[in-house]
Amino acid sequence: GENVEQHPSTLSVQEGDSAVIKCTYSDSASNYFPWYKQELGKRPQLIIDIRSNVGEKKDQRIAVTLNKTAKHFSLHITETQPEDSAVYFCAASKEQAGTALIFGKGTTLSVSS
């Protein structure tokens, strides 16, 4: 089955810096790659996703890139702010194929002002 590796497990940056979180997946048939943000004491919520027919997607300060050949995808956060501090999870699935999302172990991002 699918296996998703996520790095780093913790990341500390200064406010205004950029942050990058990387994930690799094992199943070349996976085609859907979402990112979830979980603030302290809250439930995970989708922040951005990408499908295998595109290589990059942006939403304001957040972007995700996908390299299907290397089977890895990354989350990029620019101009970080203290409210970006949270745990971020990547995930992968074969959308519409009757499988479920498999998540990475998460990255704890701390943004200090």
Added chain:
Amino acid sequence: DADVTQTPRNRITKTGKRIMLECSQTKGHDRMYWYRQDPGLGLRLIYYSFDVKDINKGEISDGYSVSRQAQAKFSLSLESAIPNQTALYFCATSDLQGDTDTQYFGPGTRLTVL
């Protein structure tokens, strides 16, 4: 997201007890999931269901069972709880009709097994 609810929100129980965690949703989604979250281990899939008659094992189903009582209800049971089942449990839903695997999570149930 108030459309996905979990009960109870917190539960403390003893080793060997039977426990049921319940999940209800008003989103009209077909697909429902149970995950457990442990520090450093992320979100691990326990069971999932794509409709009322469909139940599938996830990554870590041993020691758990589920029941899909209706489209809107999906329950997780621990037949004989053990301390290493202490964790935060999340229910989630997704919309088959929307052709997307985007999942919407409930608020979580914190379970402690003594």
